[in-house]
Amino acid sequence: MKDCKLSINGRNYNVQVEDKWTLLYVLREVLGLMGTKEGCGTSDCGACKVLVDGKAMNSCTLLALKMEDKEITTIEGLGNSDKPHPIQEAFVEAGAVQCGFCTPGMVISTKALLDQKSDPTEEEIREGLSKNLCRCTGYVKIIDAVQLAAKKVKELK
Amino acid sequence: MTVNFKVNNKKVEIKDLDNLSLLKILREHLSLKGAKCGCKTGDCGTCSVIIDGELVRSCLVLGKNLEGKSIKTIEYYKDEKIRELQETFTRSGAIQCGFCTPGMIMAAYSILEKNPKPTKKEIREGLKYNLCRCTGYEKIVDAIYDASGQVNTKKHIIASVFKGNIGTSKPVQAALEKAEGKFEYTDDLVFNNLYHGKILFAPSAHGYITKMNIEEAKKIEGVLDIVTCMDQEYWSKDFNCHITSPFEKLVRNEKMFNRHFRYDGDKIAAVVAISEEIAQKAVKAIEYEFKTYPVILDVKKAMKDDSYPIQKDNNIAARNIGYEIGNVEDAYKDCDILFEKEYHTQKQSHGMMEPHIAVANYDGEILTLYAPTQNVFGFRSLMTEIFDLPYNKVRVIKTNIGGAFGAKSEVVVEHIASLLAIRVKGTVKVNLSRKEEFLCGKTRTAIDFNVKFGVKNGKFKSMGIDAVLDRGGYYGSTIDLCYAWMDKVYKLYECENIKTNTIAIYTNTQNSGAVRGYGAPQVNFARETAINDYCRDQGLDKIQFRLDNLFEQGSKDIATKETMTSVYVKDCLTRAYEMIEEKRNKWEDENYYYGLGVAVGVHGNGIGLPVADFASSSIKYCADGSVIVNTTVHDMGQGSTIMIKKIVAEVLGIDDDLVTVLNPDTNSNYYSNGAYATRETWVNGNSVKAAADELIKVIINETAEIHEKNIEDLIYLDGKIATKAGDLVATAAEVVLHRMHKPPFKEIEATVHFTNPQVPGSYMANIVISKVDKKTGEVKVEKLIAVHDVGRAINPMMLEGQIEGGIHMGLGFAISEEVKYDKKTGKLETINFKKYKMFRANDMPEIHIEIVNKPDSVGPLGAKGVGEAALTAVAPAVIDSINEAIGSNFNKIPVLQKDIQEFLGL
Incomplete structure (x- = not known):
């Protein structure tokens, strides 16, 4: 396990991750941010898209460790049912x-x-x-x- | 700091969890949720694990002290001994x-590690934590004895066996999952984006909050919202925690947060935050000022006209509730002997191992409440009333219950979790600590009785019982409890003239609520102790006097004049007396005084008049011959799921494994009242029996149509339809399949709305032998005989289990358990299991249980309920044994060691 600093929806998270863990896995399984979905796991369907420094990317094929120093926005960061985007x-x-x-x-x-x-x-x-x-x-x-x-x-x- | 250790032979490394308990590390960081949190103070043992071969309560061990340790938990399925214990616990009905x-099981593991062939006494010693x-x-000791390879000679009660479903023993639903630690209770469930609620309790037992400042608390990072008693919105609306329908005209005088607080467990504010720790920190940061009012703990003081009003006008919650049959006063004049004496019972806590917990979700439209509740429909009604939501926007789902005994039939935290969820439009968990549970949970109603009776020619001629109920700060279930205790006066002894009267009083103590027995253990203690006192005074044989006066088969309920559906209480008493070898009332040896105590009792089945008690049930035959039963029974380990399965299986003549019973969910289930009033066997049992009978009619009709036969010529037997001549026409499965695949397409099901015609009595006799230490005054209950008239036994092993558990609670009621308050301040003193003393394994007596085994005429397949009857006659028998042993006249429970020391002048 390695320390990994992630900035997600304006909040800083320190998480322990394995080398192979994808950003999608960390979002869902470690941080409990279940808005981002897994549709294929092979970067073909776009259900897992998040914004990485403003660019829409498939989180199922991004390694969490490589996401340090990047600004990530998930669906939860855009809005919620009280204040929808x-x-x-x-x-x-x-x-x-x-x-x-x-x-x-x-x-x-x-x-x-x-x-x-x-x-x-x-x-x-x-x-x-x-x-x-x-x-x-x-x-x-x-x-x-x-x-x-x-x-x-x-x-x- | 980094700490390395092993859990179940697997290497684990934790970082910066120095001051977290091992229990939290296991549950929250390693997802090993088998160990449970029952108290957090090392008193209950639900979190026990093995560390380096020693039994340890994991809530007391910190993360920083785990370096190099090897830990075994219930999840260690590779360990053969753990597996074997899981199996023997399941098989023995220990769950x-x-x-x-x-x-x-971890304690059992430790016992057997140290002593592979322990005696039962050694097992009990080993379980004392x-x-x-x-x-x-009882059955836990049996299970461990069994796992040690020693031959257990104890046999289960003998019951009539028919098709193999009724009268044969089966563990409760999911027993093995429970033994493996896999059964998920509410705190074990995973919810995404879960927030946590914490409650601020009143600063003293009686007063008024004058100022409150939440600004500092709100500033704490992670705090989402704070609601307080100073807010004037909908959560300050009056309600009654006992309401099961908004149409019920009960007094509503409780608020979610009470500015005028009436006991020290009253709630005055709540915080919702992203973690429990932050919520707790914010609760502490709430500043407030308050003025105090006089604290009134004693009903006699509270009743006085000039006493400070705890509720609006005075402290009388209800008065002159009662009824008279015949003419009691006139009849006294005609009696040979009159007897009159006062009796007192105390407040008792439920002491279930799982404290109150609830998780609520509000999505902007629907409020969903996940709670270990005994009454999903009642809770739904209350939430609709409090939050002004329609029924279809509130959904209550029963989660797995870690014991309830009435505690979870009235809301305690569920409305708070719901309010917080609505406020933050999300999911909120409120989980009470053991101390909070003791503070704000309900208690058994303390009752002061005056028992008077007149006897003529050895028979009761006239009887009057008056009661003063200590209801605590709020109305709650006051009126129900009045009728519940009074009902029991009219269905045990023959007597032409009987009257009852109740006054219910507010005091600055916890709100009294439903606790197993609901008035019956109290009145039964008073009446039975009075009879024992009378017999002692008059030199009468207490067994014979009872046999001369008790109800028998054919007796009529004195109040309703209805013939009781079955009464075998005389058989209970006669058999119990036969079973005891030592028939003297008292004797002594060098060190001890011994006494033999006797009591009989009655408990009802189902909610009494004036409320009609009903349950709907629907049974669907599936295309493979299995069935799904839609009825609402709240299984909390008492075994109601298996009971329903067995009844349906018996009627349909199929294996009970082919029957599935739905879990209570207000969105999908048919209506029934909750799991209280010993009603599930009687009311739900009868309801599913009627539905199964109806289902047979439906399937015969369909078969006749499909196969062009006369209905009258067909019979249904064990899942098949045949002609009366004995020729097989079709299996039930074939008929279902036919109807689902050919016109007219339909499912085969039957629905019945069953209304309880009558409240019968479940009867019992208890005989107890106790010994009192001459030097210390310590009481040891040595032997307890319990013979019950509960109709036909459906599941003998778990019927016994219910009785054994009831005996445990009854023993505590007699000589160890009492909710106590500081006499001056009204602060609760019994805030943990050290101070609130429940019987431990090594305190229990030798227990012998039998049933009369005669069917009831109305009960489902002849059965009656046992849940509450189990403890009804325990306390008076125990107190009688003490009074016999030392010549005392105790009329107040609990009788503690210090009371005996005082009496003996030690």
């Missing part, structure tokens, strides 16, 4: 949530996308979410949600 | 709630 509001309002398993990853990817492009085109949205799989929605309402989210975020600014 | 079991509140230790 506008993106989360938009997903709910647009009906983009069905089973909900891909949703945290989708929201994280949306956040990364909107941070780069505040007013993306539909094509850009589809491209931005291309690393996230969804089996329920056919992506139609997810695209709507991202557009709505872009509007909401802009209004806030 | 009820199971909370003490892991610690007991481990408390158990369920079993009376």
Whole structure:
């Protein structure tokens, strides 16, 4: 076991980790942050996306020890049901949530996308979410949600 | 500091856990949750482990002292001796709630390591650091004796066996998991993003909070919210912790936090934080000022008109509750002899091994409460009332219970956990320490009785019993308890004229609540001791006097005039007297005085009038012939799950392993009242029996339709449907499968709403031999005979287990247990198991149990309940044995060593 200092959602954690532990494993099993989901474990589905220094990355293939000195944001860091993030509001309002398993990853990817492009085109949205799989929605309402989210975020600014 | 040690032969390294107890390290850092926390002060032994071959209570060992140690815990399945003990504990019925079991097994392991062939006495000595509140230790001693390879000659009670389900013994549900430490109690469950609540208790026994400042406490990092008695929102609404339905018109005079606090376990604030430690720190940081009011502990003082009002107007919670049959005063005039005397009983604690705990989650819409409760529907009703939520937005799920005995039938922390969860919109656990449990848990109602009776020609002619109840600070279950004790007066002895009267009083003590027996052990102590005193005064044979007066088969309840469904109390007494070799009332030798004590008793089954007691049950036949029973029984180790399985299996003629019973959950289960009033065997048992009978009708109907036969020509037998001529038509499984795969598609099930027609009596006789040390005044109960009339035994081994556990509680009630307060300040003195003395394994007497084994006419397959009857007659028999032995006239329990010393002038 090695000491590992992680900065997650603005809070510093000192955890003991094995060399092989992924960030996803540490988030879920060590820190109990269960919002981030494991859909494949091979970086193909995007359910486990978190923001690493603002970039949406699959936490299932990141080693926890390599995450020191980086700023990590998980779905729990964006908002909660009392104070939802506008993106989360938009997903709910647009009906983009069905089973909900891909949703945290989708929201994280949306956040990364909107941070780069505040007013993306539909094509850009589809491209931005291309690393996230969804089996329920056919992506139609997810695209709507991202557009709505872009509007909401802009209004806030 | 880094510490290296071994747990179950595996290397472990811990860092910076120097001052954490081994128990916490095992449970929280190593996920070994077999060891339980019953007290944290080394008094109960539920956390016992082996360190370097020595039995140790892990709550007392610190992380920094573990270097190089080798620890064995209940999880060490590779150790053959541990495995063997787990099996013998399971097989012997040594497991009820199971909370003490892991610690007991480690103690047993240590005993056998040191002495592979111990005597039973040596086993009892070796278990003296481990408390158990369920079993009376009998079967635990048997299990260890068995594991030592010695032949146990003790036999279980003899019961009638029919198809092989009823009358055969089986351990309680999940007994082996309990023995292995795998059975998860509420504190063992894992919840994500769990917050912790801690309670601030009142600073004294009576007063008023004038100021409170939570600013400093709020600043502590990790504190999420603080609620106090100064807030005026919904949590300051009046409620009654005993309410089982918002429609119940009981007096509501308790708040979640009481600014006017009425005992020193009253709650005045609560903190929710990210850890228990932070919550506790914040509780300590709450500043407040208060003024004190006079502390009234004595009911006689509290009753006076000029006494300081604990509740609004005066200290009378209820008065003139009672009823008269015949004309008692007139009849006294016609008697040969009158007898009158006062009797007093004390407050008794439940002492279950698992203190109160609850986890509540609020997601913004639904409040979900996970609690080891005896009454899921009652708790749901109360939460809907307190939080103004609809029924469908409150879900109560019963978690595994580590003993309850009535404690977990009224809310103690569940509403606090719920409030905090609603406040933070998350998941909150409130887990009481043993001291907090003693402080704010309920107690048995202390009662002062005046017993008067008149006898004519050797028979009762007239009887009047008046009672003054000490109810503590709040109304709670006052009215129910009044009726509960009075009910028992009318169903034991023949007497044409009987009256009862109750006054219930508020004092600055803990709120009295439901404790196993619910008024019956109290009144039974008073009445039976009065009869013993009378017989001694008059030089009468106390056995014969009883036989001349007791109910018998055909007797009618004196109040309701209904014929009792079965009464074999005379058989109980006659048999108990036969079983005792020494028939003198008293004798002595050089060192001891000996006495023989006698008592009989009665307990009800189910909630009495005016409340209708009912339970719904639904049974579904699955496509493979197994069945699922939806009824609400709260198993807490008393064995109600197995009881239900056996009844259903017996009626349907299938193996009880083919029956599954749902765990109580208000979202999925059919309604029933809770596990109290010795009602589950009688009411739920009858309810599932009726449902099983109905299911047979349904399946015969379906078979007739499918196979084009006349219903009248078909019979159901042991899972098969045949013609009366004896030709097999189909198996039940085939019928179910047919209906589920061909039109008209349907499931085969039956639902019954069963209302209890009558409250019967479970009867018993206890005979006790005690010896009193001439030099020290110490009492040792040597032998206890218990013969019970509980109808037909469903599960003989666990029936015995219930009686043995009841005897344990009854012995404590007689001579060791008393909730005590400082006479001046009203502060609770009995705050731990050192001060609150429950019987340990080496204190227990030799116990012999039999049942009358005659079926009841209404009980399910002839059975009656035993849960509370188990302890009803213990205390009066013990006190009688002492009074016989030393010639005393004790009329107040507990009779402690100091009382005897005083009497003997030692």
